[in-house]
Amino acid sequence: MQNPTLALQIQTLPDGPGVYQYYDKDGKILYVGKSKNLKKRVSSYFNKIHDTAKTNVLVKKIVTIKHIVVPTETDALLLENNLIKTLQPRYNVLLRDDKSYPWLCIKKEPFARIFATRRMVKDGSEYFGPYTSFKTVNTILELIKELYPLRTCNYDLSKSNIESGKFKVCLEYHIGNCKGPCEGYESLENYQKQVDAIREILKGNFKESMKDFKRVMIELAQDMHFEEAQKIKEKIEVLENYQSRSTIVNPKITNIDVFSIVSDESAAYVNFLQISHGSIIRSHTMEIKKKLEETDAELLELAIIELRERFQLLSREVIVPFPVDLGENLKVTVPQLGDKKQILDLSVRNAKFYRIEQLKQLQIVDPDRHTNRIMAQMKKDLRLSFEPRHIECFDNSNIQGTNPVAACVVFKDGKASKKDYRHFNIKTVEGPDDFASMTEVVYRRYKRLLDEDQPLPQLIIIDGGKGQLSAALKSIDDLGLRGKIAIIGIAKRLEELFYPGDSVPLYLDKKSETLKVIQQLRNEAHRFGITHHRDQRSKAALNSSIESIPGIGEKTMLALIQHFKSVKRLKLATEKEISDVIGASKAKKIVDFYKMVTE
Structure with missing residues (x-):
């Protein structure tokens, strides 16, 4: 029977969008959810018996319901995501990332360095990625190095340190890989322009860098500086080559985020691809541990909101495998054909691959949990x-x-x-x-x-x-x-x-x-x-074959069956091999019998 206080709380819930929170008798948070209609959604928990034991246990524990009304459904999605991360309720899904993947960092410092890292430090630095492998990261770093001469040292290039002559240029300056900002040979303004251009490349926007290089190349050629113009031309070719290798969909497809999901009984795996000017500039996979009987649509919605917030995604269109409710500000596309369908299929393959990888690791690290998952799936x-x-x-x-x-x-x-x-x-x-x-x-x-x-x-x-x-x-x-x-x-x-x-x-x-x-x-x-x-056929054949040999009794027959297993092996055996089992006189009878049969 429902608690009267709880029934009153449900009756007085508003009909608009918002977020609800369930608490137990000790005031501990159990679950956070969002809905277009708070009253309708919360009531559905209490007016039926649920399919899963976990949901029924959750409902029995609920003593208090709190709610927050928000203006739109989009606000409800964002607020739910924030509350789950902050409060970490017991019955909400757990999100886990492929944290081991590398990032590219633009360090927050004068004359910023750009380098690869697996650690994100919250010091105002910018991070791009994660990338699926260090091979990709190294390719991008090589591209940047060929296009822009940046410093690689870790000196503190503050204005006072440079003016005091604290540092001296190194070999990188002499071979042309750095313009020597440590001795004031390059201004911060000029250096920052290069960093801004690199930032655009990391975002997948090659157009601006290409325009700048072409403009400089033309100016140099007009001023008869052909050697310098040739060097700029080579940089344009490097950029075009890299772009052509990274473009895997129609270049007209720009500023779109792709999300896909694969799931089993205990977890779901959401892959995200960020597309800009026809290039994949970011790939990320998230594992979501299920707690109740969450649908793929619910899990995908939650993951999309989390990933868009984390990576500060500003695209107005997302590609997904089935319709999801992401509020009124986002265009949701479910492609059936063409380039968009191909890129969605690629995302699905990434999610499946990550799932297989995780399951293999689970089988090695925690075989019992692996077995429990398969048994639940079979059921x-x-x-x-x-x-x-x-x-x-x-x-x-x-x-x-x-x-x-x-x-x-x-x-x-x-x-x-x-x-x-x-x-x-x-x-x-x-x-x-x-x-x-x-x-x-x-x-x-x-x-x-x-x-x-x-x-x-x-x-x-x-x-x-x-x-x-x-x-x-x-x-x-x-x-x-x-x-x-x-x-x-x-x-x-x-x-x-x-x-x-x-x-x-x-x-x-x-x-x-x-x-x-x-x-x-x-x-x-x-x-x-x-x-x-x-085995049965061989024994029967051997049995009948031996029975027809004169002078061979039942005990001898059993000894031969046990030792030779088949007629073929008995026929091929030497008299000595047979005599070792049943004696010389009986062995001679058997050998003579098979000779007579074959003649």
Whole structure:
């Protein structure tokens, strides 16, 4: 029953846009959210039972609701983002960046240096990036060095230090890489013009630098300074070459931000690309840890607001994979074709790559968390009531209708548990009848587990389509296990998943981890079954071959079967090798018999 005080708070909430905050009985912040309509949104938490346990637990803990009314939806988005970062509520998503990526820094100092760094220091310096690799950073630094002669030393070039003659020019000055501001050979005004031009290049704006160089080149040529004009021409060529290599979309596409998202049960990965004059000038990927059942749209909205604020993005258009609500001041484009769609696809690939990278690291660093994530994903994908921690898969083998056998393989926590594998020789079925064989082995397997009071699996997978699944279900019904164990069939050709009583199969994404685990189970069951089937056929062939040799009894026959495994190996064995197993006289009988057969 809802707390009367809480009910009153909900009734008196305004209908306009704003941000709401949930607090527990100790006054601790639980959750921050935003909405176009505060009353409608907050009421939705309390008038239904939610799909996830976490949301239901959150609602039970809420004792106080606070809210802030704002003029527009855009203000609500920005305020929500700030409050989440400031208050860090327990049930809000966690944002994590690819912090190890390098940045380019324009240092806040007289005669600013420009260098690469992995650390951002809040001292008023400007940072551009992050870049995906130091290779990219080094390429840009080389470009800057070729275009503009800046200092690389770390001297404090204050006006008083320069005037007092504290520093002397170094080798960089003598080889033409620096104009010597340390001895006052270059003015701060002239140096700053170069820094301003570099800033524009780092923003992706090559046009202004190109215009300046062309103007200077023409002036030098008109004044007959052809050598200097040639040097400027070479700089223009360097700039054009760099721009052409960095342009990967239509140059008309300018000042646009691209955002994409990929997600699983526990986290989402948002990639951001900043496009200016057809060039990608920034790439960044953010990991968002889910706390409740947040949708991709909600997470993407939150990430876009956070990234635009952090990188001070001023573009008026964003490209996204699906419609999102970002307020009235931003144009949202969901491209279907053309250059914009290509750049969105590139962003998606970056997000997927980062996700795979993080999952690999997680598997190494925290295997339990990796397993928990896969189990949660399988539960969701296969529409199960429980996580399939214990899965068993059955496969029949009766090549050419002989020696019918079946295999049962077991996976626990998504990994093969080989000590629990079992194979079955078919006892009650005459001839190659796959359906009847499946009914027999499923019954035998779970009758034994029940008799021995062994734990039952959460999921059974039958290698085969609807027919095999129906055959297995007969035994499940006979044992009274229907509804206690989930059971599905997988058809090989199209990887269709069949459920009891449902004629329409389920198709999983071919790249999904759930399908990969099921395929591993199916392939392992097939391998295990085939191996056992071959052993049975070899033993049967050896058995019948030895039985026809005069003077060879049952004990000798068993010794030979155990040692040689197959007829072929027995035939190829020397008399000495056979005599080591069963003695000289019997060995001679066997060798003589096979000689007679082959002559």
